[in-house]
Amino acid sequence: MDSSGDRRGPSRRNLLAGATGAGIALGTAGFVATGARGATQPEESSPAAPPEAYPFHGRHQAGIVTPAQDRLHFAAFDLTTTSRDDVIALLTAWTAAAAEMTAGRPVGGDPTSYDSPPNDTGEAQGLPAARLSITFGFGPTLFRDASGADRFGLAARQPAALTRLPHFPADKLDPRRSDGDLCVQACADDPQVAVHAVRNLSRIAFGTAALRWSQLGYGRTSSTSTEQATPRNLFGFKDGTANLKAEEPAELDRHLWVGRGDDPKADWLAGGSYLVARRINMNMETWDRSSMREQERIVGRDRPAGAPLSGGEEFSEPDFALAGRGGKPLIDENSHVALAHPTHNDGARMLRRGYNFIDGNDDLGRLDAGLFFIAFVRDPVRQYIPMQTRMSRQDLMMEYLQHRGSGLFAVPPGAAPGEFVGQALFA
Amino acid sequence: MDSSGDRRGPSRRNLLAGATGAGIALGTAGFVATGARGATQPEESSPAAPPEAYPFHGRHQAGIVTPAQDRLHFAAFDLTTTSRDDVIALLTAWTAAAAEMTAGRPVGGDPTSYDSPPNDTGEAQGLPAARLSITFGFGPTLFRDASGADRFGLAARQPAALTRLPHFPADKLDPRRSDGDLCVQACADDPQVAVHAVRNLSRIAFGTAALRWSQLGYGRTSSTSTEQATPRNLFGFKDGTANLKAEEPAELDRHLWVGRGDDPKADWLAGGSYLVARRINMNMETWDRSSMREQERIVGRDRPAGAPLSGGEEFSEPDFALAGRGGKPLIDENSHVALAHPTHNDGARMLRRGYNFIDGNDDLGRLDAGLFFIAFVRDPVRQYIPMQTRMSRQDLMMEYLQHRGSGLFAVPPGAAPGEFVGQALFA
Numbered sequence: 019m020d021s022s023g024d025r026r027g028p029s030r031r032n033l034l035a036g037a038t039g040a041g042i043a044l045g046t047a048g049f050v051a052t053g054a055r056g057a058t059q060p061e062e063s064s065p066a067a068p069p070e071a072y073p074f075h076g077r078h079q080a081g082i083v084t085p086a087q088d089r090l091h092f093a094a095f096d097l098t099t100t101s102r103d104d105v106i107a108l109l110t111a112w113t114a115a116a117a118e119m120t121a122g123r124p125v126g127g128d129p130t131s132y133d134s135p136p137n138d139t140g141e142a143q144g145l146p147a148a149r150l151s152i153t154f155g156f157g158p159t160l161f162r163d164a165s166g167a168d169r170f171g172l173a174a175r176q177p178a179a180l181t182r183l184p185h186f187p188a189d190k191l192d193p194r195r196s197d198g199d200l201c202v203q204a205c206a207d208d209p210q211v212a213v214h215a216v217r218n219l220s221r222i223a224f225g226t227a228a229l230r231w232s233q234l235g236y237g238r239t240s241s242t243s244t245e246q247a248t249p250r251n252l253f254g255f256k257d258g259t260a261n262l263k264a265e266e267p268a269e270l271d272r273h274l275w276v277g278r279g280d281d282p283k284a285d286w287l288a289g290g291s292y293l294v295a296r297r298i299n300m301n302m303e304t305w306d307r308s309s310m311r312e313q314e315r316i317v318g319r320d321r322p323a324g325a326p327l328s329g330g331e332e333f334s335e336p337d338f339a340l341a342g343r344g345g346k347p348l349i350d351e352n353s354h355v356a357l358a359h360p361t362h363n364d365g366a367r368m369l370r371r372g373y374n375f376i377d378g379n380d381d382l383g384r385l386d387a388g389l390f391f392i393a394f395v396r397d398p399v400r401q402y403i404p405m406q407t408r409m410s411r412q413d414l415m416m417e418y419l420q421h422r423g424s425g426l427f428a429v430p431p432g433a434a435p436g437e438f439v440g441q442a443l444f445a
Numbered sequence: 446m447d448s449s450g451d452r453r454g455p456s457r458r459n460l461l462a463g464a465t466g467a468g469i470a471l472g473t474a475g476f477v478a479t480g481a482r483g484a485t486q487p488e489e490s491s492p493a494a495p496p497e498a499y500p501f502h503g504r505h506q507a508g509i510v511t512p513a514q515d516r517l518h519f520a521a522f523d524l525t526t527t528s529r530d531d532v533i534a535l536l537t538a539w540t541a542a543a544a545e546m547t548a549g550r551p552v553g554g555d556p557t558s559y560d561s562p563p564n565d566t567g568e569a570q571g572l573p574a575a576r577l578s579i580t581f582g583f584g585p586t587l588f589r590d591a592s593g594a595d596r597f598g599l600a601a602r603q604p605a606a607l608t609r610l611p612h613f614p615a616d617k618l619d620p621r622r623s624d625g626d627l628c629v630q631a632c633a634d635d636p637q638v639a640v641h642a643v644r645n646l647s648r649i650a651f652g653t654a655a656l657r658w659s660q661l662g663y664g665r666t667s668s669t670s671t672e673q674a675t676p677r678n679l680f681g682f683k684d685g686t687a688n689l690k691a692e693e694p695a696e697l698d699r700h701l702w703v704g705r706g707d708d709p710k711a712d713w714l715a716g717g718s719y720l721v722a723r724r725i726n727m728n729m730e731t732w733d734r735s736s737m738r739e740q741e742r743i744v745g746r747d748r749p750a751g752a753p754l755s756g757g758e759e760f761s762e763p764d765f766a767l768a769g770r771g772g773k774p775l776i777d778e779n780s781h782v783a784l785a786h787p788t789h790n791d792g793a794r795m796l797r798r799g800y801n802f803i804d805g806n807d808d809l810g811r812l813d814a815g816l817f818f819i820a821f822v823r824d825p826v827r828q829y830i831p832m833q834t835r836m837s838r839q840d841l842m843m844e845y846l847q848h849r850g851s852g853l854f855a856v857p858p859g860a861a862p863g864e865f866v867g868q869a870l871f872a
Binding site for chain 1: 664676
C-alpha cells in the first residue's frame with residue numbers, strides 16, 4: 019500500500035473540531051486494523067475520521083507526506099559494529115518492530131517467561147497507535163568513515179548528494195547534536211507513543227548501534243496536507259505556508275521523491291528522499307523586544323493572518339515587485355519569505371516537516387528553544403544548499419537564529435511486507 | 446469561584462472517547478467564557494464536555510486538584526531586584542497575565558502601535574485555552590538569602606516548613622536544576638500553550654527576575670480525579686494509583702491544604718499548599734534488561750493491570766501481610782508500593798502531579814529521561830521528608846533512579862479578582 023496516499027488524516031485540532039463520538043479515540047477508518055495495545059477493537063467505517071494508524075509498508079516510507087502529526091522524537095544512531103550482517107540484522111529487526119508499533123501493537127508480543135525481560139518496555143500499553151510513523155534514514159558515515167574507508171561494502175553505492183552538509187555562514191554546530199550513521203524520525207499525536215518507539219528501537223540496537231543524539235519536538239510547525247491549518251512557530255508567525263503538500267502528486271514527483279536514474283550509483287534510493295535536519299535555536303528574548311513592524315518586515319508576512327505584506331490572505335502569492343511608499347517593495351528583499359520563495363530559488367520547493375522544541379534554558383536564563391527544522395527534498399545539492407547559503411548570509415531573521423545541529427540522511431523507499439527498510443541498498 | 450470544585454474535566458483521552466461534535470474544540474461547559482485567542486466564541490452548555498478553560502481566580506490556585514492536564518512547563522525564577530515594591534509589581538503583573546492566558550486571551554491585548562513590541566508573543570494565537578492552569582509558588586530564598594539576611598522584609602513570615610529540602614541518601618543534585626525564589630507550574634493539554642505561558646511570564650519578569658531553570662514534561666504520570674485513567678511511567682507501570690483525588694474533600698483538607706493555625710507565623714498560606722519538585726532520572730537501559738518478575742517485585746504491582754501483587758485489580762488495597770510460597774509476603778516490604786503506602790507512612794498521603802520528561806541523551810547514548818515528580822502536601826516535614834528518607838535508603842527501585850533536581854515551594858492560596866497571588870504575605 020502506498021503511504022503517499024494517506025491523505026485522510028486532518029490534524030488533531032481539526033479532528034477535535036470535526037469528529038463525533040467514540041470513533042475518534044478508538045475507531046479506525048476501515049483502513050488498517052488497529053486498537054489500543056493489548057486489546058482488540060472492532061473495526062469501524064467512518065469516512066470522516068482519520069485513520070488511527072498509518073500503514074508501515076508501502077512504496078514510500080510513512081512520515082513524509084503523511085499529515086504532520088503533533089509530536090516528534092528524532093534520533094540519530096552510530097553503528098558500533100563492523101559487520102555488514104549485523105547492520106542487516108538491525109534493519110530487519112527495526113523494520114519488524116516499526117511495523118508492530120505503528121499498528122499500535124507491543125514489540126514482540128508478551129514475554130514467554132516472567133524470568134526474561136519483557137519484549138516491549140510497556141509505557142505505551144493501553145494507548146492507541148496515535149498515528150505513529152517511523153521513518154528511517156542513512157547518513158554519509160554509513161558508507162564511508164572519516165578516513166574515507168568503506169565500512170560495510172556500501173561505498174560504491176553512496177549517492178553523490180549524500181555528503182556532510184557544508185559549513186554555512188554563522189553555523190555554530192555542536193557535534194553532539196549533528197550527523198549520525200542512521201536516523202529515526204518517530205512522529206505521533208501522543209508524545210509517549212513517539213518516545214516509546216525510539217526507546218524500543220534503541221533497545222533493539224543494543225550492541226550494534228548506540229544513540230548519538232536525540233531531539234524531542236513538542237509541536238509541529240508545518241502542514242503537509244491542505245486539510246491542516248498552518249501552525250505558528252515560536253516567533254508567533256505562521257511559517258511554511260508555501261510547503262509542498264500531499265495533494266500535489268506531480269510536484270511531489272518533481273521536488274520530493276528521488277527518481278530512478280537521478281543517480282546511477284544509487285538506484286536503491288528511487289522512491290525515497292533526502293532528509294535535512296537542522297536544530298535552529300531562536301533567540302526569543304531579543305525577538306520579543308523588537309517592534310511588531312520590525313518582526314513583520316523580517317518575516318515578510320503579517321502576524322495575525324500570515325498574509326504576505328503585499329496583501330491578500332495567508333495563501334495569496336506574495337508580490338515581490340509591489341512597492342509602497344517611497345518606491346520600496348512592500349516585502350523586503352531580504353525577508354524570510356522572499357529568500358525562501360521558489361521564485362528566488364530556481365523554482366525549488368521542499369516538504370518541510372519541522373517541530374518546535376524547548377530544552378530548558380542556558381546559564382543566562384534564556385530558553386534553549388527553537389525550531390527543529392526537517393525538510394525532505396529530492397536533491398539537497400540543488401534544493402537546500404544554495405537556499406541555505408543565501409539565507410545564512412542575507413535573511414534578516416538570521417540575527418535571531420543560531421544553527422546548532424545539522425544532519426543529512428538518505429531516506430530509502432518504503433519496504434514491502436517481508437522486506438526490510440533499505441534492503442535494495444544491500445542487495 | 447473555588448477551583449477545587451473543577452472536577453468536570455476528564456483527561457484528553459477520556460474527552461476524545463466521550464465527547465461529541467465541535468463543542469469539544471471550541472465549546473465551554475457554560476463555565477467560564479473563553480474561546481480561541483483573537484476570536485470570541487458563543488458560550489455553549491454541554492454538561493458532558495469538560496471546560497475548555499479553568500478559572501484562574503478562586504479560593505485555591507488552579508493546577509493542584511485540577512484534573513491533571515497532559516503537558517507541563519515548569520519554571521523556577523530568581524529575583525534580581527532588591528526592592529520589595531518590584532516583587533509586588535511582578536506578582537501583580539503575573540497575576541493579570543495568568544488570568545488572561547488561562548482564559549485563552551493574549552497578554553495585554555493587541556499592541557497600540559506597530560512601533561512597539563507586541564504585548565503577547567503570539568505563538569498561541571488561534572489556539573484554545575487548552576485547559577491551561579498557572580500555579581505560583583515561593584521558595585525559601587524569597588524570605589532569606591544564603592547568609593540568612595531578610596531580603597524583602599518577609600523573613601518573619603517564613604513558614605517553618607519552608608526550608609531547603611535535606612540532602613537525601615543517593616541524591617546527586619544539580620544546582621542548576623534545583624531551588625529558586627519563585628516557581629511557576631504551567632499545565633495545559635497543548636504544550637505550545639504551556640510554553641507560551643512560561644515564556645510570557647519570563648518576559649514580564651525581565652529586569653526583576655530571571656529564569657533559573659525550567660523543565661518541560663510531555664506526559665502526565667498522575668491522575669488527580671477519579672474520572673482520569675492512571676497513566677504509565679517510563680518503566681511501563683501504572684504509578685500513583687493511591688493518589689489523593691479531587692473527589693475526596695475531607696482528605697484534601699487533611700492532607701493537602703494548609704489550615705489556618707498550622708503555622709502561626711504563616712497564616713497567609715492558609716488555603717495554600719507546599720509543592721515538592723524532584724527531577725528523577727530513570728535508568729531505562731538497565732531497567733529494560735531486568736526480568737518482568739524482577740520489575741514487578743520492585744514495583745509491587747503487576748505491569749499489565751497495575752494490580753498489587755497481593756491480588757485484585759488496580760484499585761484493590763494492597764495486602765502487605767499476605768504471604769506466598771515459603772511464607773514470604775507477596776508484596777516485597779521494600780517494594781515501591783509498600784514504602785510509599787500511607788500505612789507505612791503514619792497515614793500520610795499526598796497529591797502527586799508529576800510528568801514524564803525526556804531531554805535528549807547523555808554522552809553514552811542513554812536517554813536523559815525520567816519523572817519530573819511534583820507533589821502537593823499540607824506539611825512537607827511530616828508528609829514528604831520521612832517517606833523520601835526511607836525510600837532513598839530502602840526502595841528497591843532506587844537502583845534505577847537518580848534524583849538530579851529538587852525544590853520546595855510554598856504555594857499561596859488562590860487570588861480573588863483584584864488581588865495578586867500571595868497578596869496576604871505582603872499585607
